[in-house]
Amino acid sequence: MKPCLDENQLLRLWAAEPDEFPDQRSHLAGCAQCTANYNQLSQEAGTITDALTTAADHLRWRDRTAIPTAYARIGDGLRTAAIFSGAVAFGGAAAFALLVTLGWHPTSASPRLASAAPDTSVADLAAGRSAASENMAIANAEMGTSYLTAGSLYAADELTTDPLAGLAYGDSAQAANANAGEDLLFCVPDDDSAMCSSSGGQG
Amino acid sequence: MSEMAIPMRKPAAVPETDFTADALFRTHQQRIVRLCRMLLGNPDDADEVSQEVFLKMLGQREHGPEPADWRAWLTRVAINACHDRHRSGWWKWWKRDGRELLDTDLTSRDTVHEAISHEQTDALWRAFRKLTARQQEVFILRQVEGWSTREVAKSLVLSEQAVKLQLFRAMRRLREALRSER
Numbered sequence: 001m002k003p004c005l006d007e008n009q010l011l012r013l014w015a016a017e018p019d020e021f022p023d024q025r026s027h028l029a030g031c032a033q034c035t036a037n038y039n040q041l042s043q044e045a046g047t048i049t050d051a052l053t054t055a056a057d058h059l060r061w062r063d064r065t066a067i068p069t070a071y072a073r074i075g076d077g078l079r080t081a082a083i084f085s086g087a088v089a090f091g092g093a094a095a096f097a098l099l100v101t102l103g104w105h106p107t108s109a110s111p112r113l114a115s116a117a118p119d120t121s122v123a124d125l126a127a128g129r130s131a132a133s134e135n136m137a138i139a140n141a142e143m144g145t146s147y148l149t150a151g152s153l154y155a156a157d158e159l160t161t162d163p164l165a166g167l168a169y170g171d172s173a174q175a176a177n178a179n180a181g182e183d184l185l186f187c188v189p190d191d192d193s194a195m196c197s198s199s200g201g202q203g
Numbered sequence: 204m205s206e207m208a209i210p211m212r213k214p215a216a217v218p219e220t221d222f223t224a225d226a227l228f229r230t231h232q233q234r235i236v237r238l239c240r241m242l243l244g245n246p247d248d249a250d251e252v253s254q255e256v257f258l259k260m261l262g263q264r265e266h267g268p269e270p271a272d273w274r275a276w277l278t279r280v281a282i283n284a285c286h287d288r289h290r291s292g293w294w295k296w297w298k299r300d301g302r303e304l305l306d307t308d309l310t311s312r313d314t315v316h317e318a319i320s321h322e323q324t325d326a327l328w329r330a331f332r333k334l335t336a337r338q339q340e341v342f343i344l345r346q347v348e349g350w351s352t353r354e355v356a357k358s359l360v361l362s363e364q365a366v367k368l369q370l371f372r373a374m375r376r377l378r379e380a381l382r383s384e385r
Binding site: 012014015017041044053054056057059 | 233237240241244246319323324327328331346347352363367368370371374375377378381
């Protein structure tokens with residue numbers, strides 16, 4: 001005679017298919033104690049199922065009256081703080097990422113570019129005859145690939161073909177105007193019109 | 204436990220013959236809402252999801268192939284819809300403020316609940332909510348819906364052994380909860 005089945009074995013039998021664990025089932029059939037335990041387990045399973053389905057049928061909201069008011073308020077405050085600080089942090093990060101993507105730099109980084117004369121032509125700049133061209137060349141050398149002046153933003157794809165590349169590195173007017181046929185835009189700082197004009201028109 | 208002679212709930216064996224949308228809704232609406240409530244633990248969400256399920260049923264009737272078994276089809280769609288609701292429900296943590304569940308309102312008890320106290324029901328419900336989603340699904344399909352192990356395994360894309368294991372674990376925890384309140 002095999003020893004009686006413990007609770008886990010009975011539960012495993014209950015969850016299994018009828019043709020599984022034949023040895024344990026044969027013991028179950030011949031043992032009054034195990035049979036009684038198994039029947040009780042089955043009854044409990046039915047009770048649990050019925051209780052849960054009835055509970056689900058009657059489930060509804062109720063006011064949180066059982067929780068002390070102070071705890072509820074602290075919880076509400078923490079929840080509010082978490083939500084709004086998260087939203088502010090996310091918004092700030094998104095705004096910063098947007099600015100970086102658009103190529104924003106602090107205004108103090110390009111004071112020399114800002115001092116370029118507004119009526120300086122591309123040819124003058126290319127020949128290096130104006131102070132503005134010197135300033136721009138210096139600034140470009142310092143800033144690497146940044147071509148932004150204060151208050152001016154270029155789209156990144158427009159900077160890939162730089163109309164000022166020739167003058168920035170001291171080349172001739174021909175070099176500066178090599179791309180004159182293309183409809184490239186650049187802005188002159190402090191220009192009253194504050195409009196971007198075609199490089200072809202200025203070249 | 205001698206007073207707990209309660210038969211396990213089994214699905215109705217009467218074959219369905221009326222497959223109009225109205226008949227399907229009347230036949231399955233309560234069952235689907237209950238299933239959603241058990242899976243979601245939230246009556247508001249359960250009502251919304253069950254409506255989605257029946258909208259999908261209307262779409263399936265109009266555009267898709269007719270399922271061989273509407274009962275199984277609706278159950279599967281409901282479980283999937285509850286999955287989707289779980290994924291998108293993180294903000295309910297905020298929305299739930301000021302209210303709590305677990306009011307099972309058992310004042311109108313029937314004979315079934317003379318064998319189990321209100322506290323035991325609450326403990327069972329809490330324990331059920333703490334089960335994993337997979338354990339809840341297996342328990343509902345096997346115990347509430349009365350599916351076979353093979354049907355559950357096929358529907359949930361599990362092995363039959365995994366279904367038995369999940370059911371074993373779920374029932375063990377629920378029994379512990381039931382006994383803890385005695």
